[in-house]
Structures are given as C-alpha cells and as structure tokens.
Amino acid sequence: MKSYIVGNWKMNFSVGESSVYLHKLLQKTRAFRDIEVIVAPSFVALQPLSLQVDRKKIRLAAQSANPHDFGAYTGEVSYTQLRGIVDYGIIGHSERRQLFHESDKDIRASVAAALRNQITPILCIGETETEHTFGETHDVLRDQLLGGLSEVSAEDISKVIIAYEPIWAISTTTDSRIASPDEIGEIAQFIRRTLVDAYGESTAEAIPLLYGGSVNPTNAGAYLTVPGINGLLIGGASLIGDQFIDIIETAKKVKD
C-alpha cells in the first residue's frame, strides 16, 4: 500500500501565500510512486492551486464541504462543485465536529457525497481527553468509524481513507500532549479489527489508516513505522516548508 502524507493547512495563508508555498513544495519534492503527498488549502485557494499543481507530485484536498450537491445553502460549497478541483476531502475533522457541531449524520452524508463525486474521503476519527481518561476510546472510535461509513456501499469501502487523530494530541488544543507510538499501535490494531469485523479481511486490509496529532520531523519516522499506520495527517508542521519536506523524505526512507 502507498504511504499518504497529508498537510492540513487549516485557516492559514492568503491565496497568494498558498500559491507561493505550493510553488516551493513543487520545486522541492519529487514524484514518488509509493507516496501520495496531499495538501488541503482553504477553499478560496483551491481553484487557483488546482491550475498550478503538478498532480504527479502533489494532490489537493478540501478541508470540509457540504454534502448536498446544489441548492439553497448560503455560504456553503459542495463536493459536486469541488469535483475536478480536488482529489481528496478531509471529513469529520475534530475541529469541524467540535467547533461547527458537525454530527455523525452530516459526516456520513459527506462521505457519501465525496464518493458520489469521485473525491476520496479522508474520514477523521478521534476521542477527547475526557473520553480517553474514562476508557471510552474504543467505543467512541467504533461509533465514529462505523457511523461515518454506514452509507458507503461494499464496493466503495476500499476507496476510503481513515485518519485517527486523538483530540488530546492535536497541538492546537490547550493541554495537548504527544501520543506515543505504542499507544497509536494499539489503536491502529483496534481500528483494523473493527474494519475486519465489519467488512472482511481483504477489504479492511486495503484501507489506508493515517495518524495525526503533533506530528513533526522528529517523531514522523516513529509514527510511520507503527504497524498498521499508512501515513500522516499533519497540521502545524505542514505550514513550514522545510518541515513538511523533511517528513516526506522520512516517509520515503521508511518505504525504502
């Protein structure tokens, strides 16, 4: 399976800055057969960057979108409108769930909408610090995972990517801490078992599972060698060109 290195730029960079930054990334990265590099700029930058990007090197993702195809949804952008502009869509990020009250229903509709529009969903799941402390992690992850995938046909399940981001380990939250590779390994096994139980071994084994939460050039190698982890979803470090490139190079070394 390929490795996936995904940079979530969140609400950072103007359109001009996004374009300059993409230019720098394109100059400094090569086309890899076994590594998919993906960046998720803000909406306003997606269309111009789609004309600039070299898809052999870097693919674009949306950070979120509305699951309806068209209609009276003031201020929203749909996966249908993003079709041809992005190849991937980040769905159910904890910031969308927490700050914008996206429900499991919204998230499952988004996964279905992305697939309907030939956009690969990157479904994010993750527990809060409190859920973690009270030993509820497995229940929360199972619900988010199976809830998010419940409208996906058996045939489409293998087109989905899962990203595990424990909310307590995301650097932008107030009291974040680093998740150890052992902790991530245990959760990766749990997620894979849950997928195997739901969809069977061969389908489940083909679904890429990414880790996200305070990934940086120093710890990227350790996360990438956790059994069952197929890539990284990166926030802060993806905004710094040298760090993001460094992580891509690390992924290449791990692959080789």
Ligand code: 13P
């Ligand atoms: P950080 O890498 O800044 O912890 O962010 C993780 C994240 O939320 C990526 O989607």
